[in-house]
Amino acid sequence: MTFPVYIGIGSLRIHPHILFESLAYATAFRLLIKRVRKDSITPSQRTSVIVGGMIGALIGAKMLVWLQHIDLIWQNQQQLLLLLLQGKTVVGALLGGLIGVEITKKILGIHQSTGDVFVFPLTVGTAIGRIGCFLTGLSDRTYGIATTLPWGVDFGDGVPRHPTQLYEILFLLLLIIFLSWRSRFQYENGELFKFYLISYFAFRFLIDFIKPDFHPFLGLSAIQIACLLTILYYRRSIPQMVQLKN
Template sequence: MLSAIFMSLAIGSGVYLLTLDKTPSRQTLIDKFTVGLCGILGATLGAKLPFALWDWPGLLDGTTWFSNGKTIMLGLVGGYFGVEFAKWMLEIKEKTGDRYAVPVAVSVSIGRLSCFFGGCCYGTPTDLPWGVIFHDGILRHPTQIYESIFHATMAILLAIFRHYGWFRLQLFKIYLLCYFVYRFISEFIRPEPKVFLSLTAYQWACVFFTLLFLYLYWHDEQLKNGSLSSAKREALSS
């Protein structure tokens, strides 16, 4: 019951915060709807994809898409590329990530509380006084709470960054890059199987996506600085 309540709050809070954003935009209402829909579809597919690939019968008959398994990390990545795909399809050039960063971070922070009350995504056994017993009678790291705190902290930092114009047009990438680092570290206290060099599949995914989004960050910075240089040249010649 509590899990469902917090999941509803997670979705509702994200949508509500998006409605509060009054950033001027050249997008039409249809454009915004399409971009949002593609973001949701991308997040859903990304979150379910690893489980679908491990369950070929369920993938073929469609049941795996309606099971409980999902991963936040690939959900965030899928949502990012879903939005980028919609913008490419609609030929939208303006950057949209900054307006999504805080709402998504708040939504995921609350969503992790849903995981906590649902008894999933917990950590390894611990003797620490805040260890929590879930289904097996063993005190474990409440990694859902740790991650909820991380995303809440990121929401505050991202709001400050946006207020002061820091990392302008790059906030969502900053959010994802910080999450990849956090998730890589937190995997050491999660009961995930080690697949190679004593690292989990999620840790290897963190390494890959960190490199990818560092490149995307660098690429966008080059474009931004290039356009600023062109604008300066035009101003000087006028």
């Protein structure tokens, strides 16, 4: 397999990152539109919350990816410029989106939790997007460190590496199955989102140990620090879904 793996549609050859990122956004948005019908806030409030979350996600995705690769400032100015223009991270987008939503809710005077409707759209969208990350190869900078394991993947530099993108897709698929099962039980409004956030951030905290990223903070990367702080903040909010729905 030669990376990036371009996708042929008719006479077109589409870059995998562009194709699967677009599919991820479209699928997530479609799922979100279906699920917001079950929400308790008004349509106008929900629209404002979504816009606030999108703005926050855009800012957070950029800010955290800059911190994650701050080492490029004195190593490779060309890669740094490309990163500033194209780089983003899911963890930063989630945190930025969460902050954007909370600010919007405070402005509008919304006190109830609004995160549960986002869980499945975010999980499915992230899994689809990671397919594009894997097929893009080295330039996406989401690959793992070198490995001698039989499933190591050579992304084009002659070094078999952990396919961390595939690990994440597998984790997200298992998370979708688990959350679908747990949704049969009673839980407080907002706990499903908190459980999703803690689960995903715990996974990212662990998986980033086998990524060749800059780890300046006590051996941790900027993304790992963000994940750890979020987990500590929500550590007492893991949902206890013990009663079956009628």
